[in-house]
Amino acid sequence: MQVEMQDIHKAFGKNQVLTGVHFELLPGEIHALMGENGAGKSTLMNILTGLHQADRGTILINGKERSFSSPKEAEQNGMAFIHQELNVWPGMTVLENLFLGRELKNGFGFLKMKEMKALAKEQFERLDVDIPLEQEAGLCSVGQQQMIEIAKALMVNAEVIIMDEPTAALTDREIAKLFEVIDTLRKQGVSIVYISHRMEEIFTICDRITVMRDGQTVDTTKIADTTFDEVVKKMVGRELKDRFPARAASLGEVALEVRNFTRKGAFENISFSVRAGEIVGVSGLMGAGRTEIMRAIFGLDRMDSGELYRNGKKIKVHSPGEAVKHGIGLITEDRKDEGLILDFSIRHNIALPNVEGLSSKGFIDGKEEQQFVEDLIKRLTIKTESAETSAGNLSGGNQQKVVLAKWIGTNPDVLILDEPTRGVDVGAKREIYALMNELTDRGVAIVMVSSELPEVLGMSDRVIVIHEGKLSGELSREEATQEKIMTLATGGE
Structure with missing residues (x-):
């Protein structure tokens, strides 16, 4: 799926969040979307997936103008959004969370539990995840909840997956497995918007990068054609000479x-x-x-x-x-x-x-x-x-x-x-x-x-x-x- 967002504007009250943003996603590419907190990244993706409507601008899906009225409609049309703030229902089981709103039922309206469990196990094996399906999601660690969200997105066979800080709560082993899954999806033609503040990941997994600042698009370039320092400078509008400030600890009791x-x-x-x-x-x-x-x-x-x-x-x-x-x-x-x-x-x-x-x-x-x-x-x-x-x-x-x-x-x-x-x-x-x-x-x-x-x-x-x-x-x-x-x-x- 190819996506193009042209001249997107959005304001919430007097707060102008997006001002003429341009963004392009090609079939089968992993596209990094970066910017400081408040730059407008999540708002842009919420507009793409129908949670918000743009005040002005055009969205093209495979060359045709289109906008979704809700995230549900976007999902039905092949777009999944894994949000930074997890949407796991703690009092429900892992299995219930995976199929929430899209349960499999027979002709009499009863749940197809066997089929649902088989599909869930298949996705967990794909991600190398070992979480009991009958366990309450609220008892899972934050990292496990993140993997549940990722599995949920993969189960809808999305053509576009938006990942907002997907590795923030994952271990190195879970991150390595996720990267394997992302690479497989890329080879299958799935497009991924990868929002992350972890610069090392961006340069490891992504093909192109779009940098936003203060609600505007600063630049889009191939990862191979840029550097860590250049990306930081575009994001903050200045150079950050040292990633970590010098410490001169004076220890007391x-x-x-x-x-x-x-x-x-x-x-x-x-x-x-x-x-x-x-x-x-x-x-x-x-x-x-x-x-x-x-x-x-x-x-x-x-x-x-x-x-x-x-x-x-x-x-x-x-x-x-x-x-x-x-x-x-x-x-x-x-x-x-x-x-x-x-x-x-x-x-x-x-x-x-x-x-x-x-x-x-x-x-x-x-x-x-x-x-x-x-x-x-x-x-x-x-x-x-x-x-x-x-x-x-x-x-x-x-x-x-x-x-x-x-x-x-x-x-x-x-x-x-x-x-x-x-x-x-x-x-x-x-x-x-x-x-x-x-x-x-x-x-x-x-x-x-x-x-x-x-x-x-x-x-x-x-x-x-x-x-x-x-x-x-x-x-x-x-x-x-x-x-x-x-x-x-x-x-x-």
Whole structure:
């Protein structure tokens, strides 16, 4: 299928999101669509698949003018969209999620369970995925949920598949398998729009790249004819000299110590510490237990045994509220369901964990709250017309900044960051890294969980590696390499 979008314009109220965008997708090509968060990439694809209607412009499908009135109509005409924010129904089984809205039924209206299970197993085998079909989707890891979404798209035999950050939650093995599937689809003539902020992936898998900036098309070129630096410059309108800002850590006393944390079936005998002004990177494969450990520290999940110490004193944390009182903040990996209230305004989201400090005699000081929020919006360069904008209307990267802002506003002494730059563009990543440095310069201790090895190596003063729920090793900044981390992450020594 060949797709051409010409002179596409779109505004939401006074906010002009797209201004004369051009985009072309050829049959059997993998086309990278890149740009900073808020550049308009997702809006453009939502127009293509019928979720939004363009205010102006033309869409040509195989040379004929066409526009879809809904995503359902687009899907029926061979287009599938795998969104960055997963659309998995947690209370339903994996099988029910795969066939939601397109169940197979016999002449009497009964489900063809055998046939549905066979088709699902076939797709999972194709992706080398091992997830029980009867398991509730909500019990699956984020990486498993991503693979469910990919399998769902492949099951409709789409001619065009749009993948928005498809590898953000996948392990290296899952990514390698996905790339094999993508290559097979390309050979079968399927066209893929690949939206990602992971530059290495773009140069590995894609044929051409279109860069967008501020709602406009900057350039379209063959991957073979461009470079990492050229793409970054087109995206941000300036050169980013260093991918990771220089760190000059000045370490203080131990701010947080975890001793012998154990939760049966999740992690066992985990011990580590982080000092004031230090960034400790936590690496390991998806499902190793990294997130579960951080949730237990913050009091979100129970633990069976273990001790926690703040500034050398033993503390007990049974809830997030207790964690906050002890100066601990957590930015979860799932900003959509756990980090934000999407229907609330930016102001309410940022102010929520800070209500106590903004109140007097049980009443919130409106002026103080407004100033507090505006300062954080400015400090984190959150792109929005107003603090009253709903968090759900922001781009993924700006949503991440709101989550950061609300916890930074609590002035934590210890900040746990679980995948802090997932789905965030290269320019915003640099801003988050600079913010991390700023916080550690003030003496904040940071524990950073990340699946991106360059990020772990570029920002950590020390790295601890988790393998199958156990601490498999610790590396200093000088010792740490991708090879050593991966060896420890896969159970080697």
